[in-house]
Amino acid sequence: MSSTAEQRLPDGPYDAVWASPGRVNLIGEHTDYNDGYVLPFALPHSTVVGARRLDRPEWTVTSEQAGETVTFGPQDRVAGWASYVAGVVWALREAGHDVPGATLTVTSDVPLGAGLSSSAALECSVMAVLLDLAGIDLPMALRPRLAQRAENEYVGAPTGVMDQSAATLCREGHALFLDCRSLATEQVPFDLAAQGLAMLVVDSGAPHAHVSGEYAARRRGCEEAAKILGVPALRDIDPAGLPAALERLDDKVMRKRVRHVVTEDQRVLDTVAALRAGDARLIGPLMTASHASMRDDYEITVPQVDTVVTAALAAGAHGARMTGGGFGGCVLALVDTDRCDEVEAAVREASAAAGFTPPAAFVVTPAEGTRKVR
Ligand code: GLA
16 A cells, blocks of 8 residues: 555665554543553554665654754754654664664654644654664564653653554554553454444644643543552453542542543443444444543543534534544544535534634544555
């Protein structure tokens, strides 16, 4: 398969070219850093990196999207977009891999700042190309934690392991059911077209920002709650034990956060069960319940996003929810294939009426994770 990003990659010569996709998360938001469950799938949009080996420990990376070239050595502290690249070099070296210097050329058609994991797509494609240059056959299953380490410890964003897992491990035609504690995976067949359905991604246009304090505050709050409840992570509270757990928490806000995480984990399990049973329509109400939980309990949605969800549901979507870290970004809407245009028009109209820029929408099907282009 060739993507727009591949077509845009300047002519080499390259010693290797690899691609990693962006992702949407079907359900399971802010559960990954609570050791819980997620269910992302890869987008057809990807980041492509062409690499040429250098005979010295130096990396020069050019990003078509940033319109910039950055050069760094092993000891340099890099900031901005190139920190994701430098972070991967750092994490690989920290793990004892002898990464050769390289000239890297990056092109991408993953929308930036839309909550579609453009950063994980960059990390994972860079990791793949560098490992290839080094001749290191590191199993795909071991790569997400390394890329996450680059993001947590080098870039400084305290994110979970979902995005890097999706970028690396997703399979075409499937959603990736991931247990973020054991890292066990199941490829769940996800063929909506066969059931007359489509997944619409609506980019609310409200930019989201991770390194910002809100994400970190949510994560800290969950860790504090787990400590008070005497469990390793909120994943260890099951829905039957939720009421008793909530009674033990004095803080009202903390109770809401815990309720989101525990119920969201269950919604992931219910979604997987519905997909295994072959009835994708059943996931609609779970998506909508997930959105309500993110809006009311986890408090990570914004008016632009809520407007899109409400309008999509009113126009006949089977379910709709924000996807990704929150505070903006994209909405997923499960719609009958023949109603895509209608739902899109309704969403644009409602957004304009509320004073927001009418959002762009596109239909997505599950694509392949990290792959060698040439
Ligand atoms: C961001 C993070 C992920 C995950 C989601 C929320 O995308 O990078 O690790 O926490 O937010 O589900």
